Amino acid sequence: MEHKELTAFPKSFLWGSASAAYQIEGAYREGGKGLSVWDKFVRIPGKTYEGTNGDVAVDHYHRYQEDVDLMAEAGLKAYRFSIAWTRIFPNGKGEPNEAGLKFYDDLINDLIAHKIEPVVTIYHWDLPQALQDEYGGWESREIIPDFLNYAKTLFDRYGDRVRYWVTLNEQNIFMQHGYLMASHPPAVKDPKRMYAANHIGNLVNATVIKYFHEHGYQGQIGPSFAYSPAYPADAAPINQLAADNAEQFNSYYWMDMYVFGHYPDLIRKWQTEQGLAPEITEADDALLKDPLSHPDFMGLNYYQTNTVAANPLDGVGMAAENTSGKKGTSKESGVPGLFKMAKNDYLQKTDWDWNIDPIGLRIALRRINSRYQLPVLITENGLGAFDTLEADHEIHDDYRIHFLREHVKAIHEAISDGVDVIGYTTWSFTDLLSWLNGYRKRYGFVYVNRDEESEKDLARYPKDSFYWYKQVIASNGEDL
Numbered sequence: 001m002e003h004k005e006l007t008a009f010p011k012s013f014l015w016g017s018a019s020a021a022y023q024i025e026g027a028y029r030e031g032g033k034g035l036s037v038w039d040k041f042v043r044i045p046g047k048t049y050e051g052t053n054g055d056v057a058v059d060h061y062h063r064y065q066e067d068v069d070l071m072a073e074a075g076l077k078a079y080r081f082s083i084a085w086t087r088i089f090p091n092g093k094g095e096p097n098e099a100g101l102k103f104y105d106d107l108i109n110d111l112i113a114h115k116i117e118p119v120v121t122i123y124h125w126d127l128p129q130a131l132q133d134e135y136g137g138w139e140s141r142e143i144i145p146d147f148l149n150y151a152k153t154l155f156d157r158y159g160d161r162v163r164y165w166v167t168l169n170e171q172n173i174f175m176q177h178g179y180l181m182a183s184h185p186p187a188v189k190d191p192k193r194m195y196a197a198n199h200i201g202n203l204v205n206a207t208v209i210k211y212f213h214e215h216g217y218q219g220q221i222g223p224s225f226a227y228s229p230a231y232p233a234d235a236a237p238i239n240q241l242a243a244d245n246a247e248q249f250n251s252y253y254w255m256d257m258y259v260f261g262h263y264p265d266l267i268r269k270w271q272t273e274q275g276l277a278p279e280i281t282e283a284d285d286a287l288l289k290d291p292l293s294h295p296d297f298m299g300l301n302y303y304q305t306n307t308v309a310a311n312p313l314d315g316v317g318m319a320a321e322n323t324s325g326k327k328g329t330s331k332e333s334g335v336p337g338l339f340k341m342a343k344n345d346y347l348q349k350t351d352w353d354w355n356i357d358p359i360g361l362r363i364a365l366r367r368i369n370s371r372y373q374l375p376v377l378i379t380e381n382g383l384g385a386f387d388t389l390e391a392d393h394e395i396h397d398d399y400r401i402h403f404l405r406e407h408v409k410a411i412h413e414a415i416s417d418g419v420d421v422i423g424y425t426t427w428s429f430t431d432l433l434s435w436l437n438g439y440r441k442r443y444g445f446v447y448v449n450r451d452e453e454s455e456k457d458l459a460r461y462p463k464d465s466f467y468w469y470k471q472v473i474a475s476n477g478e479d480l
């Protein structure tokens, strides 16, 4: 679809940036914080890149004011961050920890004082270790009341100032990495357990959204989903089918549940054949189908598209992703009988082999719009790259500017197509810890002077992309 003229970005468009508690805060034992599953997992040898962890991260806990000042200087309209459950309830439940509540109070107040809209992620993967130990975390329905109690505590404390809430960040990623690939805690490789835990994740999501809607809080709530649209490798019908399989298996399986309250029939049938179907009670079904449990927006984390081809029943299985930063080192990966990843000659890749595909963002937005008819908040998008700090403390990240410019153009086109896009919080504002890739895979507009070996001075240096984004925001997306 070509447009003679593009529709302007809405005046209220939330130009912003994003982060997650474990990846930036550090201070992992301060302010009464309890330990999360990540605090423990990073200590298992070989699990993270060169054993990196978030003990100090980029020390945002102590430097949040400096970071918010930089956000204000860039002109950010919104900032998405997550709350560490273990700061609010060190053991996951019981009495709330006032020091933890106060930390986020101060951060939210500082943002608002700078006219920056807080977008709060309730859960970005750092489950209290105590709940993992007590009942197996996501594998027990006991997590439902505990999570709800945690979310209620946040709504009651911050609901007068926070208008955008994200329930779960990338449920598809943390469940599959945690229970299928063993690359995230609790490091399990068992598809049946994965689907069972994931179903409980859906119940948590629905319970929290329903509670929010029933109790008259202001604002909007929804999950953030990591959506990588699937393309067929070519026009062969068998590969078209593979792309449809991938879309159903990787994406509709989660998004249909969020919005319609049911799993796609094709995947239910496939799971039943494989003996992997999660148990769904009548009460679950009623909760999941209740319109009050459905999101107000779809949070979209978009990094890339996947190109796929047919994969026989005895074909290739799931492989771990490239964490080497050496382009071209990814292994073959797929789901037997459904699809496997194929090369797309039209796309460039990052050093970690992620496809660079701005048009894919427009396609993602259009597909969400036509299937779900919901506004979309783009809660993540960005380029992980090696950056060089020059002697004068400048960082010339023209590759990141190019990446983001093309993606902003794609959003502009999608808005012109008729998609309701509320905002764009890029990944990330400052550099931060990549869960599995250490500190060298950088995403930020602001360079943080540290690496795997040393915390150095943790100084903040705006990159060229910082000034570029400032101009984009000031012109409401016109001056790219």
Ligand code: BG6
Binding pocket: 020, 023, 169, 170, 173, 226, 301, 380, 384, 427, 433, 434, 435, 436, 437, 441
């Ligand atoms: C998303 C996560 O999956 O992608 C972020 O929500 C993460 O927390 C980001 O950091 C980039 O992934 P990576 O592996 O490059 O750090």
